[in-house]
Amino acid sequence: MKLKPKITIADHFSDLEDPRIERTKHHQLIDIITISICAVICGADTWVDIESYGRAKHEWLKKILELPNGIPSHDTIARVFSRLKPEQFQKCFLSWIQSISCFNPGEVIAIDGKTLRHSYDRGGDKKAIHMVSAWATSQRLVLGQVKVDKKSNEITAIPALLKVLELSGSIVTIDAMGCQRSIVKSIVEQEGDYVITLKKNQLSLYTRVESLFKQAIRQEFSGFTHTAYSTKKESNHGRSEIRHHLMLSDIKELIDPDNQWENLHSIGLIESVRIVKGKTTIETRYYISSLPNDAQKFGESVRSHWGIENSLHWVLDVGFREDDCRIRKDNAPQNFAILRHISLNLLSQEKTSKTGTKNKRLRAGWDDDYLTKILAVAVN
Template identity: 95%
Template structure:
């Protein structure tokens, strides 16, 4: 996923804030790599460059709708990974085919369709409750991608989120393309895990490291310091003796040399 370093701009030098794309390993809570998006480009060209330096065997790569590109899917498969990628109307014809196929499957009671379904228990938090219904269809490649344009394309997913906030109910439906076999529960877990990069990386960088407030902006310094923050966060996350968050660990390392040594030792071990 991508993140803009909001205060790395330099109006005097006509320089916009830089944008970094990072790969986040959810289960290990580690940044695996990052690339800076070229000022004349966007995430679509940056993501394949990042994927090419990763070992993806046995991994599921999740990307938002910006990454729903044939070249990106091909890069993931070439590196040995599987994928679950959000599908939106930036791929209009593909989106229309997937949406219509799910409507048809539901109308027919899934007769003639290979499908799995999974629903979560009601989750309640801060006055909001939510239930998510997951559907997955497989054996549909000839219907969706007859020209074999999408590498290792095996299944499509639909997640319907029903939210109740202050007595008002809203329903949101999202679609996905995937190389996974037909397993709606795995689809749900993969999609939920994707938010780890927002909650455990981007949010921590802003709150624990105050990244968005940083005014470092000369030459390559913003990119270099972004990488240093990622390395620091990796070390803090791997230090397990303290149960506090990254922000407090960082503060403690600043005034306790013994604790700082313990954190640095993680890199050696």
């Protein structure tokens, strides 16, 4: 038996159930998983890419893997990932995340969804899959993801994702789709705080919150417990923006007299004043929260939430070409999404190179020592 160096991530996925029947197992499952993770880190975006990477790096891979029958073909790799149970792959992924992460109190965990645009299959009448992901904003780590059922939406997927996360001491931020009593209850039961966008999908609550803020402003906050915070003017590419934040607390009886929303301690307002090419627009957004009355902390939490767009969704599109991916068969789209998330986490945690994700992937493909450094992040 060949001894495996500490750089391998195989131990995190050793309990994964092999979907193949025994007589068809010409390649070890852990070899296929490890080759695929290394290949995706190094720029592979398809099953053919993964096979090509494996053949190019055969000698290096033999140092850390058994490879009893050489490098598996792209058809073999595709079949394995199309049959592999995503729930089990996700469980292994979460186990690995928990082994390398150490969150400080107040870590903002952003929950948001993204459609894998080319994962549809017209021939099989299969729509593009939609994934809901959790993103630790300061750690820059994907914490998990759940596929939205084709007959459902994010409202049912978000609770399933929350159940597998460690939320204690964190601040969970979600857009208006997540403004549901059951979702709030799930966060509170796991000892997390929440900041959730409020829109007219919760019309009665929205109306009460909007009216209360108007009354507080009209009375110059007399009789209201409030804090305020404004950002400095931000200018970029001919556009400038200032955001004004208000928080009200001690309002539970006024906006939730039937106590339907757990730990609803405060409500928030953000007024964004934008000037683009001399034209001024004002947008007002409302939020419900379990946080104490601290407008600056509230504002920073909301601002952190959009990191999931810039640091996760955008990077997956640009650095991993996720929207161009045409992998569609069975469980393969969901499992390849997990491969991308594993790779992104490892690349994000490697701090010595100051280049972007795309360049890190290229360098890892060229430089085995640099790939070794990236994989070392996975050591428990």
